Amino acid sequence: MVNDPHWRLPDVPRFTLESADFVQNGPLPATARADGGGISPELHWSGAPDGTQSFVLTVYDPDAPTGSGFWHWAVRDIPAGTTELPAGAGTDGTLPDGAITSANEMRADEYAGAAPPPGHGAHRYFFTLSALDVATLDVPDGATPAVLGFVMRDNVIARATLVGTAETPAA
Template identity: 45%
Template sequence: MSRPPLPHDFLRPVPSFTLISTDVPDGGVLPQAQALAGGDVSPQLSWSGFPAETKSFAVTCFDPDAPTGCGWWHWVLFDIPADVTELATGAGSGDFPGLPAGAIHARNDYGTKNFGGAAPPAGHGPHRYVFTVHAVSVEKLGLDAETSPAAVSGTLGFLAVGRASIAATYENAE
């Protein structure tokens, strides 16, 4: 049985690179800290091996299993400088400790400009949370914090020169 498609399977193919997290086990279960009820703590992410022409990065978290017909954007962060190759745990949460200067949070589907944790409907089954780092060909996307997640994603689809993802599942059985 093949895996269900991930959101980036439908974008223009670009080279992959390495993405790891000390918080999110790729292919495992998303920790409670990254859930809405667990504190909405953005996970640690670090990346390497991206294309030499990378001028900036963007980070997204997307739930393709949300019962919306179009998924659910949990995190949309862009204009991360090209010399940044790691976000510490919590950089996209609370007071944004360690968030790189110049990085922009676009609103997520909760309507907030931060990392919004996993919150699948009770009894809906496990949802996949896909964390992606996009290597981008320009220093600035030319978008602002009011830009919709879909518009940021579409822009990244055209300007990405590389992409790396990890995914974990989370379920609200109650």
């Protein structure tokens, strides 16, 4: 079975998440890799349902050889009127007013660039945007992206996913 990070999440309607920097199941741009600058890619979306009060964005690599995957980025309380994040929003502080970044696996409140181990094969990076029926989430300070996912679970009214890939050849 291929590790699907969404397999146990509630089934909700879908909307569209796209990027000018990569296509579904295509390679992430070099700039989105840790060795290429670690800059978050541009993202834009459409079709979120009526009743959306905020969004949560997560970036997760289920293929990381950790036994638990690797969280690269998590942002909550993205205002409902937002329809895009520019390239670099996860590293240069250009997130919309009110948006809050949770610490990634490196314990940094920013986007962590893709860095699959050499020779480990292609890794998938799930950019998941969830539409919520609340404007803010009550998430404890220092909470991990996994805790964020648990807290938001019952408030998700729609979900959009865009998967990018990255691979580092063996030395």
